[in-house]
Amino acid sequence: MTTFDVALVSALAVQSPDPDRVKAGWVALVLFLVLGAVVAFLGFSLVKHLRRARDNFEQRDAAERGDEPDQHDGDGDPHRP
Numbered sequence: 001m002t003t004f005d006v007a008l009v010s011a012l013a014v015q016s017p018d019p020d021r022v023k024a025g026w027v028a029l030v031l032f033l034v035l036g037a038v039v040a041f042l043g044f045s046l047v048k049h050l051r052r053a054r055d056n057f058e059q060r061d062a063a064e065r066g067d068e069p070d071q072h073d074g075d076g077d078p079h080r081p
Helices: 003-014 026-065
Strands: none
16 A cells, blocks of 8 residues: 555544434435436436337338338337237
């Protein structure tokens, strides 16, 4: 270990908070849950937009070939009955 590492470790060890005075708060829990909900929303939105893009690409590709586009019920899998 270098001198800098030893100084850093000793400085961090001295400034550590007292575990009896530090508690997890409700604000942190609510913030964590809100961030989780935002990530879930963004994931669902991403999947929805990717499905739309794939459907648009399939329709454009079929139009260029002169074929009829695959008709499906919108569940994202045109080959499933």
